Amino acid sequence: MITRHFLTIPASGARPKRVVHYRRCGSGPILLMVHQSPRSSAEYEELIRKWSRSFTCIAPDSPGFGQSDPLPGVPEVGDFADTVVAFLDQLGVKRCAAYGFHSGGIILAHLLKRHPDRLSALAIGGYAIWTAEEMRIFGEQYIPEFHPQPYGEHLAWLWNRILEQSWFFPWFDPRDETRLSVAHADPERLNAIVMEMLDAGNAYRFGYRAVLLAPGEVPPPDADTAPVLLSAYRGDPLGAHLDRIDQMPKNWRAEKVESPADHQDLSFAFLSEHAENSPQKLAEDDSAGFVAVGEGLIHWRGTRGAENMLLHAPGAELAEPSAGELAIDVPGHGLSSDFEDYGAAIEAARIALGASNLLWPAIPPGDPDRLYPDLTPDRFGSYLQRAWSVARASAIFVPWYAADESHAIAVDQSMLTPAAIALRARALLRAGKSAAKWHQEIISHRQ
Structure with a gap:
């Protein structure tokens, strides 16, 4: 089972303290896995399950x-x-093997240069060697500002930008010469990336910017480094970049393969050959995290053993608990897994976290069949606009769908800022169909 954890990195010099979220699974030598932009460690879940039979896979979300x-x-x-x-x-790992895809690999290559004693081996999928002209073009157009707009206009751009980045590379240059062989229009795949972009917000630009302006880190032939494997599969837009490498150290190698599965198998064999044993006791925070309930996880924050555990409203997410309190994302909401039996999952979480009481939310006013529209990802991304419209209207009418004088509420400008609407819309999108189910659970409890 993949578990999830938070870890606070203390302040250092001019850098304030910050929280890192990471996924963990498996046993054996530690394998560090750094994701590409604008993704998160969630993109590695399938690979983590596969490789965790031989490694303790550790996959952090990169900053932002x-x-x-x-x-x-x-x-x-x-x-x-x-x-x-x-x-x-902070985790307690001195040295380990590592894997990174695209920008994750670039970050790890620079880690190897700056801290050569920390990696026993490095496997990279799709390694970028930018030309000066590519740096100029990408720096100007690849990472435009991304901020919520009052009526959700940014969501139309986001959907189509993510859609067309599998059609053309770069995504903003639609020509026959830039077409990709991996084009698709899979709403679920697109939604996963869209949701991660919504999590990152404008911070997505900085992760991209850092690697788009980074020099290709290939040491000279006489360099003494840990073993490195660079590989790319057919259709990878960075595959041709491997041909730009003139010379490399003797324990570096670059290979082109046919498919993503071939790339993963090659990387796994390489990492298995060079992995080293690492300590298995790994650090995590004790004021936030995830508790395992059956085959799922419940996200919590606050004080374990608190008297009260707060439960939020349907389509919302956990509120920041006060001192001595505990809050969770209820099943199917926020960062919590979905469950068949919500009541049983919540009770199991209460017991595991040591809370005495559950504080249930009020029953939201309105018709449950109308309160929670269908937010299933569709081919044209219209579900994003539905979520935004509901989130905006909910600050003007209660219930949101009753747009008339008798259901108008006092306007609170702070609830109508694009940032505030964005938080509510994201919560609705994360909850999806779970909101209606949680609504019925609250009704059953109140009865």
């Missing part, structure tokens, strides 16, 4: 992505590399 705090200012690729080392230090 997933559930990890961003870095201050405008960080460079070296800053991202150093934060990985700070994470390993």
